[in-house]
Amino acid sequence: xxxxxxxxxxxxxxxAQVVCGVDLIENEVRYAFASDLMSDVLTxxxxxxxxxxxxxxxxxxxxxxxxxxxxxxxxRGKKVTPEMIDVASENNTVLIECKYxxxxxxxxxxDAGVSPVY
Amino acid sequence: xxxxxxxxxxxxxxxxxxxxxxxxxLKQLNVDPKIIKRxxxxxxxxxxxxxxxxxxxxxxxxxxxxxxxxxxEDEGPGIPDIDLAMQVGYSTASAMVREMxxxxxxxxxxxxxxxxxxxxSSKVGEGTVVELTTKLTS
Ligand SMILES: Nc1ncnc2c1ncn2[C@@H]1O[C@H](COP(=O)(O)OP(=O)(O)O)[C@@H](O)[C@H]1O
Ligand SMILES: [Mg+2]
Numbered sequence: 001x002x003x004x005x006x007x008x009x010x011x012x013x014x015x016a017q018v019v020c021g022v023d024l025i026e027n028e029v030r031y032a033f034a035s036d037l038m039s040d041v042l043t044x045x046x047x048x049x050x051x052x053x054x055x056x057x058x059x060x061x062x063x064x065x066x067x068x069x070x071x072x073x074x075x076r077g078k079k080v081t082p083e084m085i086d087v088a089s090e091n092n093t094v095l096i097e098c099k100y101x102x103x104x105x106x107x108x109x110x111d112a113g114v115s116p117v118y
Numbered sequence: 119x120x121x122x123x124x125x126x127x128x129x130x131x132x133x134x135x136x137x138x139x140x141x142x143x144l145k146q147l148n149v150d151p152k153i154i155k156r157x158x159x160x161x162x163x164x165x166x167x168x169x170x171x172x173x174x175x176x177x178x179x180x181x182x183x184x185x186x187x188x189x190x191e192d193e194g195p196g197i198p199d200i201d202l203a204m205q206v207g208y209s210t211a212s213a214m215v216r217e218m219x220x221x222x223x224x225x226x227x228x229x230x231x232x233x234x235x236x237x238x239s240s241k242v243g244e245g246t247v248v249e250l251t252t253k254l255t256s
Contacts, residue, residue, distance in 0.1 A: 037220075059130065
């Protein structure tokens, strides 16, 4: 069984801002997947997953909704839109804005014990 | 129970509205979350295909206690070779579609994998109908 990590801890490690779902950050995730390709994300079967992406649009939030993904980290200083926050809060998805690059973000979460899906 | 939703070609902001609504309905019916996920992932990819490849379309949903039937019909260019379109990696998607996170030629294969039965018919120059049927109990 993979190690669990609180979403709050992820935000702290990455020095990142939780911009939606602050009330849900005590929830835990186990796996991470990084992609800008939503069709790829839609093939995943893991639960308790954090998605790391540079794609900041409504499709990312809709994909999380359909795939039961609890948390999205947007890397490289990408800003989420108010429409994205509306849909994410309706679906209890935590949105995190992170200034680090994709590579650095993944490295830090990997070091913290978050497991890959494959 | 029957529901219908309009889908606008080119309007990515609204792609997923039908899948989002169907998800809420299936949750209320206490369908197993794993089955809900299969259904809404397939429907979402189907909606994205109408948005990405067609001019306009409709999603017609029919739910009974044992199964869900979804018909996604569009007015659009149609699919000349359905077997080719079903292959992973085959895509005619524009750069704009790829910027939206799709267009890798995985949509139809994702739909096929997540539905119990998929049926596609298409007329070039007229449009496409994709029908998805999935049992609601495992
Ligand atoms: N509703 C549709 N109308 C016209 N062409 C379609 C439609 N759906 C799929 N296609 C064709 O089939 C190809 C493969 O579809 P899909 O597997 O969903 O991949 P993608 O949408 O990423 O290109 C598309 O690139 C397109 O050429
Ligand atoms: Mg597609």
